[in-house]
Amino acid sequence: MFSLSETIQAYFGRFSHIMSKADITTLALFSSVALALLIVYRRAKRITVSHIPGPAPESFLLGNLPEIFLSQAGVPDFKYQQAYGDVVRVKGPFGEDRLLISDPKALQYIFHTSGTLTAHFVLMSISYGFLKWPERTEISRILMGRGLLWADGMVLSDLRVLHHVTASYECNELMPSSAPECKAFVPIFRRVGSESPALLSLPSSNLMQPLTAQWSDILASSSDQCAVFNVASWLSRATMDSIGEGDDVLLCYYFARYLTFCLIAAFDYQFGALQNADDEFMKAYFGLMSDTLGSPPKSAIFMQTILPIWVLQLRSRYSRSRNLVHARHTAELANAVTRKLVDSKAEALLQGKGNKDILSLLVKANASEKANIRLTDEEMLAQMRTILLAGHETSATTLCWVLLELARNPDVQKKLRDEIRATESAIHARGDADFTAVDLENMTYLSAVIKESMRFHPALYQNYRQAADDNVLPLSKPIKTLDGNYVDELPIPKGIKIILSIAAYNRNTEIFGDDANVYNPDRWFRQPGEKKGPSLGVYGNLLTFAGGVRVCIGWRFALYEVLALTVEIINNFELLPTPDLARLRREACLVMLPTLEGEQLKGENLPLRVKIAPRD
C-alpha cells in the first residue's frame, strides 16, 4: 500500500527530467495537503438536516416536541411553515434532528415513490421506504390492537389476512375503483341520518331512531323550537351506527404494508348507538381519543420518545394512570363486542346461513384453513377494532368540522341548502323517494363544501414516518440552508424521524391559492390550471386521506357517509354558532377533535344552536 504522498510522488516522478527530486517532494506534499483540505471542505459543505432552518428548541431534553404535541392541531405546523417554508428542521430529545415536511414533491416521494405495490398472482408485496414511528404504532396497538394501522414491515398476519380475504373474494371485487360497494351503502347512511318513511321501512331487526327524527322531537318540545346540541356527541354515535350497519360487503380494498389486502367494514351488526347514549360501549368510545391522547404531560412525551417499546408495552399493560385504564377498558369492551360477532358468524355459518359481509367471509375462510396459517383470535379482533375506531372517529370528526363551518358561514349554508332542495325536487319529479349516490355526487356545491372542509380541517393532521435507509428527498423548490446556500434535494440519514404535515400541505398556497388560509368553498370552482403540484391525494389532491401505498382504506366509505349525513342535516335544520365557540379548540389527539378550552377532559364538544330549517 502506498501513502497518498507516495502516490502523488510516484505520479510526479514521471516529470523527473524537468523537476528536481526536492521539487517533486514539495509538490507532492502540497498536493496532498490541498486534496485533504478539499475533502474536509466538501464534507463541511455537504448538506445535512442540521443545515436546514427551523425553530429553536424549547429545551435540550425535549427539543420542539412539547410545542408540536401540546399545541392545538396544526398550529405549530402553520407557524413553522410561515417562518421556515415547507421543509423545517425540528429538534427531538437530546438535540436529535427531525423534519416537519409539507413540501408537495417530498411528500409525494415519501407517500408514493418510495412505496411500491407489486402483484404476484393473488399476493401483493409492498416495499416501503418510510416506516411508522415505533412509539406511534404502540399507541395504535393500545387503541386498536395489532390491526392494519399498527402493522408495519413484513408482518405474518398480513399474509394471513391477505390469504383469507383473497380466498374469499374474486380479485376484481377487491378493487372498488368505481366504488359500487361504497355507493351501495348510501341508503344506510341516509337511514342513520334520516326520518324518511321509505327508508325506515328497510328491513332491520333493531331499527335505531334516526338522528334527524330525534333532533326534530327535541326541537318540537322546546319553547322556541330551538336547542343547543353537542353535535360532536350525536355525530359520533351516528357514524358508529353507520359502521355497524350493512348486509353486504362494505368496502374492500387493498393492503397495508408489505403484504396485504384489505379489510372491510361491514360488520352486519347494529350498535344502536343513536338510540342509547348510555350504552357502555359507546360511552367508552366517546372521549377515548381526547382522554388517552389529548394534552399529554411532558413526562409522557419524554417517556414515549426515549423508552424502548417493550417498556412502553409493560407500561400500557399495567399502569394505573387514568388514560391507560380507559384505553384498556375500551379495548376489553371492543373485544367482547367483536368476539360476539365472530361467534355469531361462526354459528350462522354452521347452520348454513352465512352472510356475505366480510366478517362472515373471514370467519369462513379462517375455519377452513390449516391451523398454522389461521388468523388468531387476537388478529381477527384487532382488524375489527381498527375499523371500529379508524372508521368512526375520523368520519364523525370530519362531519363536525363541516357543520361548524356551515354554522359560521350562513351564506355557504344557505347556498348548500338551496342546492339540496333543488336536487330533492328533481328527485321527486322523476318519481323517486330519496337521494342516490349519483345525486350526491352530482351536487357540485356540496362537493365543494366537503372538499373545502376536509382541506381546512383534516381529521388526521399529521403522519409520522421514519426513513428505512439513507435517502434523498426531492424538493418542489430550493431551500436556503443556514449557511446561505440553496439545495434542491435533501439527503436524509437512515432512521431520521419525519412529521408529514397533512394540515400544512392542505394550506400550501402554491397549490390551493394565495387565500389557502381562508375557508372558501368557491376555490373549487376555479380553473383547474390554477392548481399546481404533483398528484398526492385521492380526493381533490388533498392529503386528508393520506396517499400512496398506505392510503386510507375507508376513504370512499367515509366520503359517501359525510355527503349523505350533511345533506340530511342541512336539508332539515338550520345551524347557528353559539358563544361557546369562542372557546373552541382543535384538540390534537391523533385525530383533530373539537373540544372547549377548560373542558378538554370532558371530551369532544361542538355546541351548535339548531333550528328547524323552514320550507317555502
Ligand code: HEM
Ligand atoms: C373522513 C374520514 C377519514 C379520514 C380523514 C381518514 C384518514 C386516514 C389517514 C390520513 C390514514 C393514514 C394513517 C397513517 O398512515 O398513519 C388512514 C388510514 C386508515 N383508515 Fe382512514 N380515514 C377516514 C375514514 C376511514 C373509514 C370510514 C375507515 C374504515 C371503514 C378507515 C380505515 C382506515 C384504516 C384501516 C387505515 C389504515 C391503512 C393502513 O395503514 O394501511 N378510515 N385514514
